[in-house]
Amino acid sequence: MDFLQPTTWAEALTLRAERPDALPIAGGTDVMVDLNFDRRRPGALLDLGRVAELREWGADDGRIRLGAGVPYARVIEDLGAQLPGLAMASRTVGSPQIRIRGTVGGNLGSASPAGDAHPPLLAAGAVVEIASAARGVRLVPAAEFYLGVKRNALEPDELIAAVLVPAAAGPQQFCKVGTRNAMVIAVSAFACALHPDRGAVGTGIGSAAPTPRRAPEAETFLAGELEAAGLWESRGELPETLAAAFGERVAAAASPIDDVRGSAAYRLHSLAVMARRAATWAWNDYRKAA
Amino acid sequence: MRVTTTVNGTEQSVDDVWPGESLLYVLRERMGLPGAKNACEQGECGSCTVYLDGEPVCACLVAAGQAIGREVVTVEGLADGERLHPVQEAFVECGAVQCGFCTPGLVVAAHDLLARVPSPSDLEIREALAGNLCRCTGYEKILDAVRLAATRQARP
Ligand SMILES: Cc1cc2nc3c(=O)[nH]c(=O)nc-3n(C[C@H](O)[C@H](O)[C@H](O)COP(=O)(O)OP(=O)(O)OC[C@H]3O[C@@H](n4cnc5c(N)ncnc54)[C@H](O)[C@@H]3O)c2cc1C
Ligand code: FES
Ligand code: FES
Numbered sequence: 182m183d184f185l186q187p188t189t190w191a192e193a194l195t196l197r198a199e200r201p202d203a204l205p206i207a208g209g210t211d212v213m214v215d216l217n218f219d220r221r222r223p224g225a226l227l228d229l230g231r232v233a234e235l236r237e238w239g240a241d242d243g244r245i246r247l248g249a250g251v252p253y254a255r256v257i258e259d260l261g262a263q264l265p266g267l268a269m270a271s272r273t274v275g276s277p278q279i280r281i282r283g284t285v286g287g288n289l290g291s292a293s294p295a296g297d298a299h300p301p302l303l304a305a306g307a308v309v310e311i312a313s314a315a316r317g318v319r320l321v322p323a324a325e326f327y328l329g330v331k332r333n334a335l336e337p338d339e340l341i342a343a344v345l346v347p348a349a350a351g352p353q354q355f356c357k358v359g360t361r362n363a364m365v366i367a368v369s370a371f372a373c374a375l376h377p378d379r380g381a382v383g384t385g386i387g388s389a390a391p392t393p394r395r396a397p398e399a400e401t402f403l404a405g406e407l408e409a410a411g412l413w414e415s416r417g418e419l420p421e422t423l424a425a426a427f428g429e430r431v432a433a434a435a436s437p438i439d440d441v442r443g444s445a446a447y448r449l450h451s452l453a454v455m456a457r458r459a460a461t462w463a464w465n466d467y468r469k470a471a
Numbered sequence: 472m473r474v475t476t477t478v479n480g481t482e483q484s485v486d487d488v489w490p491g492e493s494l495l496y497v498l499r500e501r502m503g504l505p506g507a508k509n510a511c512e513q514g515e516c517g518s519c520t521v522y523l524d525g526e527p528v529c530a531c532l533v534a535a536g537q538a539i540g541r542e543v544v545t546v547e548g549l550a551d552g553e554r555l556h557p558v559q560e561a562f563v564e565c566g567a568v569q570c571g572f573c574t575p576g577l578v579v580a581a582h583d584l585l586a587r588v589p590s591p592s593d594l595e596i597r598e599a600l601a602g603n604l605c606r607c608t609g610y611e612k613i614l615d616a617v618r619l620a621a622t623r624q625a626r627p
Pocket of ligand 1: 204205206207208209210211212213214229249250273274275276279282283284285286287288289290291295296297298335339340341342364365366367513514515
């Protein structure tokens with residue numbers, strides 16, 4: 182096994198193209214587990230840890246460009262105001278040690294249906310910035326990035342450069358069900374984002390389908406009802422029945438399985454509850470912000 | 472592969488490192504520093520916690536090459552010669568050590584917490600130690616030890 186250690190992004194992309202047998206490694210919190218347990222034996226490790234560009238984030242035209250190598254601890258520290266949903270989800274990842282090393286880019290690279298970054302990225306309408314030496318940059322909306330269980334839209338010569346996330350225009354929420362508060366893979370998870378600027382609602386479902394996914398029907402339903410009742414302007418109370426109906430529609434968008442962490446039925450039930458609560462909390466935040 | 476890194480203030484080099492090896496393996500098996508423990512090798516237990524460039528990480532999840540040129544501090548680097556660090560002393564005094572397997576990781580995690588937050592609340596202590604498992608003590612005495620170390624640190 183070779184250890185490739187580029188120090189620039191250009192060099193990283195060249196090496197990625199030259200060595201299809203190389204496995205990129207960022208924080209290593211997924212990769213090293215696989216190596217330690219002999220589940221993977223790549224021809225090389227491509228360490229992205231020395232590529233300074235990947236560890237930066239910046240604001241640009243109402244969007245946050247979050248370098249793929251920014252660890253959760255930094256998201257929590259720096260981006261709680263601009264990316265509240267992602268920051269909330271980041272707080273629930275693993276433990277302090279995991280959040281210091283683990284990155285959002287690594288979560289996208291692994292593309293686990295249970296990855297905690299995915300629901301808030303979907304709800305916020307994030308776009309993944311992908312690059313290759315041969316073809317340059319292409320942008321893939323998060324909703325099109327996840328292709329199957331632990332499969333994503335990356336070609337063999339590509340790397341994730343960053344994720345572009347619109348800065349929050351309204352309240353966002355994230356909920357996760359697990360057996361304890363720390364160090365837990367989600368049994369089910371849900372994120373929602375209110376976009377009062379365009380009268381829209383965003384959603385993201387985790388751990389309840391082969392991939393992270395949105396609940397588009399629930400999104401248009403809630404946004405439409407809020408519009409019809411004039412609630413965006415009046416900032417009146419969110420009717421309980423509306424929140425519950427939204428929850429049912431979110432659950433209807435999932436297609437969970439039974440596994441060691443929970444049954445499909447439990448996942449559907451918990452999703453409906455989480456979506457109802459998350460929408461209510463987010464709406465109450467929106468009312469308070471007036 | 473050659474790995475040169477600063478460990479507990481001293482630059483060390485080891486040769487013939489397999490690139491898929493973890494920093495934990497390098498420390499324990501190649502550098503003779505068995506303080507950080509290997510219990511799960513999957514980031515779950517925290518018994519391998521060391522500082523990497525000043526941040527507490529699971530050494531089992533750091534690839535050896537990722538530590539090249541970096542500063543590593545292990546539990547062995549916390550004491551001042553024969554004198555234990557106040558966090559270590561507090562662990563001994565409070566009975567926070569039973570089999571001792573989790574202790575090095577907990578000591579590093581507690582050391583980091585107290586360096587950042589001199590008088591942590593109980594919630595902050597629990598949060599900071601959430602990545603460290605102990606199968607013996609039931610945690611109460613560990614919390615006592617962190618509180619004691621914090622109090623002592625507060626009045627020099
Ligand atoms: C104890 C423990 C607890 C955990 N808890 C959680 C949790 O609560 N929630 C959660 O979501 N996850 C959790 N994880 C999983 C893991 O921490 C996350 O998936 C994390 O985001 C991975 O990031 P990383 O930088 O460590 O990725 P790595 O392990 O370095 O890489 C992961 C994958 O992404 C690829 N990759 C990394 N960067 C790039 C890039 N720039 N371009 C292309 N491919 C790339 C790698 O090749 C690899 O396939 C946990 C892991 C452990 C060990
Ligand atoms: S051995 Fe590293 S976390 Fe358990
Ligand atoms: S003292 Fe035995 S595991 Fe903590």
